[in-house]
Amino acid sequence: MTNSTDSTNDPTPTTPKTVLEASVEVLRAHGLTTVFGNPGSNELPFLAGLGADFDFVLGLHEQVVVGMAEGYARVTGRPALVNLHAASGSGNGMGALTNAHYGHVPMVVLAGQQVRRTVGQETMLASADAALLPAPLVKYSHEPLAAADVPRTLSQAALEASAPPAGPVYVSVPLDDWGEPALDDDALLLERSVTIAGGLPEALVRDLASTLDAASSPALVVGPQLDAASVDDPAVFEAAAVLAERLDASVYVAPSPSRGPFATTHPNFEGVIVPGISSVRERLSGHDVVLVLGAPVFRYHRWEPGDYLEPGTDVIQITQDAREATRAPFGRAIVASVGPATTALASLVADRGRRRGDRGSRELSPARTSPDGMTGTEILEVLNAHVNDSVAYVNETTTLDLDYLERIAIDRPGMYHFPASGGLGFGLPVAVGMSIAAPERTIVATVGDGSANYGISALYTAAQRGTRTVFVIVNNGGYGALAGFAERMGAGHVPGLQLGGIDFAAIAQGYGVPASTTRTREEFTAAYRNALGASGPVLIDARIVP
Known part of the structure; x- marks a missing residue:
């Protein structure tokens, strides 16, 4: 038993x-x-x-x-x-x-x-x-x-x-x-899984398409959600271009862009909107219908008091963020997935049959030069002269943010990145993280000398991981963006805006990253060309005139 x-x-x-x-x-x-x-x-x-x-x-x-x-x-x-x-x-x-x-x-x-x-x-x-x-x-x-x-x-x-x-x-x-x-x-x-089907209902798509078709001078204002959607599905990037072409619409990048949501080489691209109330109003004046795709309405920075819009300008926003929709001070907002909405509208709006020239209405002036040395816009010209399919950019030079998307060819999703809130210390670590995620790409980080000090220890990780990252310290010897704000505000002499005596090349070498210092366009061009050909991280301390 x-x-x-x-x-x-x-x-x-x-x-x-x-x-x-x-x-x-x-x-x-x-x-x-x-x-x-x-x-x-x-x-x-x-x-x-x-x-x-x-x-x-x-x-x-x-x-x-x-x-x-x-x-x-x-x-x-x-x-x-x-x-x-x-x-x-x-x-x-x-x-x-x-x-x-x-x-x-x-x-x-x-x-x-x-x-x-x-x-x-x-x-x-x-x-x-x-x-x-x-x-x-x-x-x-x-x-x-x-x-x-x-x-x-x-x-x-x-x-x-x-x-x-x-x-x-x-x-x-x-x-x-x-x-x-x-x-x-x-x-x-x-x-477990969660699926959120946030497409636009067919009736709403048709209503929006009719509104855009009836506009005499439509415009698109595109934002970071469109670029993020395009990284997941590159067809969205192309759909945005098709939508602009069929409508013969001017395309602006929303103020304070954290990503590059539209090809800067496209004929309909008209630049980045300056982040101030008056600047936005002036740029959008003359457009009767403005469709905002994947951006807040709007993230202002400069204080420019005035009316938000000219009479006769109607704004329609499509965003994935309900809080962006509810906090906007004007316009009609729709909360939906930006990628599918863009694709649906591109296929439905009528083709006006008009196409623009190579650069649309924009004429770029030559880069600023100075007898005292290299300028920031000359750095951008050198970067643009060496654009290739493997390069993506991280920008934390607030003195050059409006010039960046004008002077560098951004023509594919995920190619441009900027801090979304202006929190300093973004550029160096974000570039290293991108390099770790995509080791086959070359990540070029342009970072101001002021903000570089916030994230300088990212160079250690870059050296240890052998990342394909080119760090360009745009060194004007101070907080150049703040100096510009002080001038516009009439603030006079402000202490703490000048920096000096920081040898970024020596700091980089201490972390194990090869580095050099340049003072002329010719020196920078040679150093940058060599950095693009390197197998690991490289830093260039690019000294520019203030």
Whole structure:
């Protein structure tokens, strides 16, 4: 007789998964296996449990870490995983989070928390209100109320980051949660998906097409969501050009562009709108219908008081961000997927049969020159002379932002990137992140000497990873953009705008990046040509006249 308590015939008991093991499976299911971080003590249990298929990208400062993740996500179109250290590391990274937030860049920020039972005591390295800290800059911020909810929270975070409008999310996890037992039902998380069908209804497409067909002088104002959609589907980029051609519409890039949403070589392209109320009104005057595709209405910067629009100018906005739609001070807004909407309209509007010349109405003046040395626009001319299919640009030279899209041929999706909120420290780390995501490309980062100091440690990661990144420090010896603002504001003498004595070539070499200093166009041309042919990162300290 067999004793009923005899376990010899029972199935072999299995050890339950830990929260860490279940969480790693969730991250793997969402493709979040590249981790950008600067580790601290609270994060060690998590990092120690990652599998061999995870790639940890070390950054030496949290702002650089977030910036590299933004560059990676901009290229891949998928969320990047960031690992930060409690409140201190999260605080260091928040300057870069402003750019990711306003740039709609998908990102999962995972922050380490102290042992759960000690958080309320505000022990060393605890974050008493962890979810509140980054709240204005993320779509979703949460610290799970129980360890068992960590895997589900990470699943939600990954889906939230990708759902339109894409953007960063934040999850804080106490370090002792990782060793707790997971739920058997966490296996269901690996099969989850969220599909958002945000196309325009046929009746609305026809209504918009009729409005555009009836316009006597239509215009398109295009923004970063259009470029992001084009990275996922290059046909959207072509559809925007077809829409402009069929309508014979002038195409403007929306103020403060963080991406290049339209080919700057196209005959209908009319440049970037200056980010001021009066400047926008003047540029759009004469157009009776203005269709804004994938941009806010509008992100002003300069204070130019006045009326928003001339009488007779009607604005229609299509955006994936409901908050962009609701906060606009004028116009009719439609919340929908920008890519499908652009494609649908391009196929439906009537063809007016008119085509413009090679450059439309624009006549570019020669680059500014100076007997005292090289100018910023001369740098842009050199860059444009060496455009090729592998090059993409990261720009953080605010003194040249309006010139950039005029003077450099941007003719494919994902080719131009600029900080969406103006948070300094964007250029160097974003360029490195883009290089990691697309090692076959050459990423050229033009960065002002003022902003370069915010993210200079990104050079370490570039050297360690051997990225194909060309860093051009546009060095005018100060905060040139602020000097321009001071002049327009009549602020007179402002302290702190001059910089001097910084040897960026020496700093780069200290991090392991080959570097040189140039002072003339001829020297810069030679250095840039050599940098494009290098197999790893190169920095050029390009000294220009203020």
